[in-house]
Amino acid sequence: MVCIGTWLPAAAQGFRNDTIADRTHRLQGVTVTEERRQKTVRSTTPYHLMERGDFERLGVTDVADALHRIPGITLRDYGGAGGMKTVSVRGFGARHTGVCYDGVMLSNCQSGEIDISRYSIDNVGALALTIGDHEDIFIPARQASTPATLSIETMRMPSEDPRAHLTAQMKVGSFGLASPFVRYEQSVTRNLAIAAEAEYTYAENDYPFTLRNVTLVTKERRTHSRMNEGHGELNMSWRPTATTTVGAKAYYYDNDRQLPGMVRLYTNLSGENLRERNAFGQLTVRTQLTGKWLLRGIAKYNWAESVYKDELYAGGVNDASYWQREAYTSAALLYVADERWAMDYSADYAFNNLNGSSWRTVVGRPYRHTLLQSATVRYRDGRLTMLGRLLYSLYLNDTKEGPSARNMRRLSPSVSLSYRLLPERELYVRASYKNIFRSPTFNESYYYHYGSTDLAPEVTDQVNVGMTMEEGRMTKDEGLSVRVTLDGYYNRVRDMIVSVPYNMFVWSCVNVGKVRILGADATMNLRWRPRGGHEVMVTGNYSYQRAQNRTNPESPNYNKQIAYMPEHSWGAGVNYENPWVNVSINGHGVTARWPNNDHYEGTMIKGYKEIGLTAYRSFAWGNHQIEGRVDVKNLLNEQYELVGHYPMPGRSWMVTVRYGM
Numbered sequence: 009m010v011c012i013g014t015w016l017p018a019a020a021q022g023f024r025n026d027t028i029a030d031r032t033h034r035l036q037g038v039t040v041t042e043e044r045r046q047k048t049v050r051s052t053t054p055y056h057l058m059e060r061g062d063f064e065r066l067g068v069t070d071v072a073d074a075l076h077r078i079p080g081i082t083l084r085d086y087g088g089a090g091g092m093k094t095v096s097v098r099g100f101g102a103r104h105t106g107v108c109y110d111g112v113m114l115s116n117c118q119s120g121e122i123d124i125s126r127y128s129i130d131n132v133g134a135l136a137l138t139i140g141d142h143e144d145i146f147i148p149a150r151q152a153s154t155p156a157t158l159s160i161e162t163m164r165m166p167s168e169d170p171r172a173h174l175t176a177q178m179k180v181g182s183f184g185l186a187s188p189f190v191r192y193e194q195s196v197t198r199n200l201a202i203a204a205e206a207e208y209t210y211a212e213n214d215y216p217f218t219l220r221n222v223t224l225v226t227k228e229r230r231t232h233s234r235m236n237e238g239h240g241e242l243n244m245s246w247r248p249t250a251t252t253t254v255g256a257k258a259y260y261y262d263n264d265r266q267l268p269g270m271v272r273l274y275t276n277l278s279g280e281n282l283r284e285r286n287a288f289g290q291l292t293v294r295t296q297l298t299g300k301w302l303l304r305g306i307a308k309y310n311w312a313e314s315v316y317k318d319e320l321y322a323g324g325v326n327d328a329s330y331w332q333r334e335a336y337t338s339a340a341l342l343y344v345a346d347e348r349w350a351m352d353y354s355a356d357y358a359f360n361n362l363n364g365s366s367w368r369t370v371v372g373r374p375y376r377h378t379l380l381q382s383a384t385v386r387y388r389d390g391r392l393t394m395l396g397r398l399l400y401s402l403y404l405n406d407t408k409e410g411p412s413a414r415n416m417r418r419l420s421p422s423v424s425l426s427y428r429l430l431p432e433r434e435l436y437v438r439a440s441y442k443n444i445f446r447s448p449t450f451n452e453s454y455y456y457h458y459g460s461t462d463l464a465p466e467v468t469d470q471v472n473v474g475m476t477m478e479e480g481r482m483t484k485d486e487g488l489s490v491r492v493t494l495d496g497y498y499n500r501v502r503d504m505i506v507s508v509p510y511n512m513f514v515w516s517c518v519n520v521g522k523v524r525i526l527g528a529d530a531t532m533n534l535r536w537r538p539r540g541g542h543e544v545m546v547t548g549n550y551s552y553q554r555a556q557n558r559t560n561p562e563s564p565n566y567n568k569q570i571a572y573m574p575e576h577s578w579g580a581g582v583n584y585e586n587p588w589v590n591v592s593i594n595g596h597g598v599t600a601r602w603p604n605n606d607h608y609e610g611t612m613i614k615g616y617k618e619i620g621l622t623a624y625r626s627f628a629w630g631n632h633q634i635e636g637r638v639d640v641k642n643l644l645n646e647q648y649e650l651v652g653h654y655p656m657p658g659r660s661w662m663v664t665v666r667y668g669m
Contacts, residue, residue, distance in 0.1 A: 052424035053140030065583040067622030076596040079529035097156035099525035099555035106154035117360040120449035133163040148338040149380035181662030184212030217655040235265035251296035270653035279320035306338040329365035372407030391428035434478035499525035574598035603652035616648030
């Protein structure tokens with residue numbers, strides 16, 4: 009059960025978006041609801057939520073590790089703590105997956121992919137994956153512009169407690185890992201709260217792996233893989249009036265790392281280095297204009313730098329550096345007519361530009377104006393919830409010099425519903441349809457000898473039918489509950505952007521691809537709390553994805569599984585909490601995948617399974633809290649790859665000590 013205090017009228021409850029700005033004001037009254045739990049049960053589309061307590065119970069060590077517990081997700085991991093990690097959902101690809109950080113979408117106009125390794129699990133209060141349109145309609149238009157959205161909420165700040173709260177943590181582990189973390193938070197007044205956090209991670213990443221060359225088998229180590237990564241955040245929440253909240257965030261990220269590259273035979277020499285920096289500031293304002301009208305505004309500026317150098321490049325240092333900028337603003341107006349009807353209009357504007365270190369990196373110094381507008385209606389009457397949305401997208405492209413990509417505009421509809429089958433049982437069925445499109449990234453349009461300014465956008469359709477059942481009841485001392493979800497889906501991608509060779513040295517992006525995805529997701533969560541301070545939690549998830557290349561019926565690749573999409577994937581965990589030492593064992597795995605759409609003989613990436621073990625215990629000492637935790641990852645020491653020729657670490661350990669006051 010979640011306690012949620014809100015200044016909105018009762019009719020508006022359930023429409024609120026739980027961001028840090030919304031949850032840190034002084035409470036005028038407390039309404040005890042089960043809204044967070046109910047959102048996962050009665051949602052009109054698949055919605056998967058993990059909160060802070062789940063991270064500990066399931067032995068989660070980072071954001072990527074948490075996503076293994078959610079069905080339908082495919083991760084690409086380029087090896088170890090320093091490797092880039094991207095997420096795709098139900099075969100759509102990482103560029104179709106939006107990532108929302110404290111209520112504001114993250115962006116990367118260059119590649120379109122968000123590296124989730126940049127965000128610390130120690131500063132996350134909840135992760136939520138929405139596939140389609142969630143029933144919370146009071147959101148920016150950009151948040152509705154992707155087939156799936158991963159929402160990251162940072163840990164909540166205090167609201168009434170005037171004391172300062174400090175959290176200090178240290179992690180040490182295999183392969184030279186050392187990572188201190190500190191967070192400070194305090195309510196300066198009853199209406200003003202601040203929080204600051206910083207994290208630094210150092211790792212050698214020199215883990216061993218086995219290299220096989222026909223009959224020759226050798227033991228190797230990853231070299232030139234060191235990382236130095238740090239990031240910091242400053243958050244503020246202010247409640248100037250009883251009906252207005254203001255939230256602000258300043259964020260900085262810096263990662264200076266060596267790149268070992270893919271594993272090659274006969275040599276492990278590498279001179280590649282990459283430094284990435286990212287800074288952004290965002291401001292959110294939310295106010296109740298009248299009893300039925302609510303207004304939300306967002307403003308954000310984002311700057312990112314990527315500096316790549318190869319010191320072993322023939323003829324000198326190869327420099328490929330990029331700088332991108334974004335100015336973004338959003339306004340959303342919500343009208344709550346009564347307990348049944350609510351309507352939202354949202355309008356977003358963004359300006360992006362990109363430049364590189366030379367004309368051989370990015371052509372033309374491109375820039376883009378983006379206007380997104382969405383109109384949404386939601387109806388809820390007892391057992392029935394229905395939602396309809398129309399999104400208008402306009403992209404105006406240009407360059408400082410040379411040809412530019414085409415302008416694009418489109419109307420995208422979506423509709424979803426949820427129905428409670430029996431009035432006295434938590435058994436819901438749902439169905440949804442969403443049409444959306446993706447504009448080509450700057451790399452796809454302007455990258456030297458690769459991009460094409462003639463590209464059309466990728467268009468996606470997704471259909472989902474599913475059910476959620478929840479039985480049982482949990483109290484503070486005892487209880488038994490079980491929740492089961494099952495979804496089947498059909499997805500289609502038209503005008504898929506793929507790279508084809510023009511000659512031996514020049515490749516180009518063209519619209520020739522079509523993909524059809526048929527799949528099913530299932531989850532199970534069982535919690536049993538007997539008397540005596542014991543609790544057992546069992547979780548499991550399974551995904552089936554048949555993602556077929558449907559581009560050309562005459563092609564030998566027709567109906568073949570697309571690159572990096574496993575047909576089967578699974579995850580499971582068992583947690584036992586007790587008065588002594590809490591223990592969690594978890595695992596996940598996938599079947600074999602192809603690293604290319606051609607299915608060349610001998611290139612298949614084998615499936616894998618990874619088992620982890622976690623033991624943890626908290627101690628109270630007055631107003632102080634001390635927690636110790638030990639994690640063992642890849643307990644069976646299985647060597648595997650998520651991306652071809654990028655071996656993942658074998659067995660490793662990590663010890664965490666956390667102090668809080």
